[in-house]
Amino acid sequence: MMQAGAGGLPTVVLRAADGSATATVHQHGATLTSWAVSGAEKEEEELLFVSPLAVFAPPKAIRGGAPICFPQFGSLGPLKAQHGFARNMEWAVDEVAGDSCSLVLCSDAATRAEWPHHFKLTMQVSLLPNGALQQSLRVLNTGDSPFEFTTALHTYFRVSDVSKASVVGLKGLSYFDNAAGSLATDDADAVTFTGEVDRAYIGAPSPLKLVDLGRGAVVMVHKEGFQDAVVWNPWEAKAAGMADLGPEHWRGFVCVEVAQARSGAVTLAPGQDWEGRLRLERDTLGES
């Protein structure tokens, strides 16, 4: 169902066939902006974070939900704009069923002015039984020469307080520390947050587990196709410098991003495609 969403922008609203979850996708950037799960006796619980200071004024990217980084993640590519342009563009709604939808973005003169390639992106979201959500990104080379890209689903998860959150599953991996500008190895059992964290893990396993001790909540992050994972929270000083986040709201989220980043770019020959998938499951502490 299409309806006006946050900021008055057009959105697609989905409802799971078993009534266990709803999701909202803004057409702007094909940004998933809500995933809300209802438990048997509980009220609906929002699992994604959208900044209260988010600016819903295209082409500005929405600060929160799950912006799509393409054709580059961060500065890993030829574009000047960090994270590429897909999150800034108006996507076309392709198909909407009750519990799933797909949106597409095809290259045009505006995208080719920034990146001289022909492509079609398809972003699909489906609500599965028991509140789970599946999201996929397919990249098709519609041109007659090869191109390479990096990408990520830049998901902002709502947490009670970042100091009570942790990400499990990354022990022993190498990561590029964007804050320090150097490579490091993670030897901790879990990533915890006591200051800025901006880590691009190389070759991350699946699933990863986001734990929120404050709510007794767990989100399992399953990925396919995306080789890497990024964990980010800007902490106070950096957040204060970001007008659409500000000094107040950075405690309320952790980004766990499935990515094709530091493992290397994907190369697609003409007519070839690549697909990355994410499946999110809400769990309760102690049950996972």
Ligand SMILES: O=P(O)(O)OC[C@H]1O[C@@H](O)[C@H](O)[C@@H](O)[C@@H]1O
């Ligand atoms: O402000 P932006 O462009 O949305 O980026 C937010 C963050 O995105 C993360 O993925 C990067 O690792 C960070 O370095 C960056 O600050």
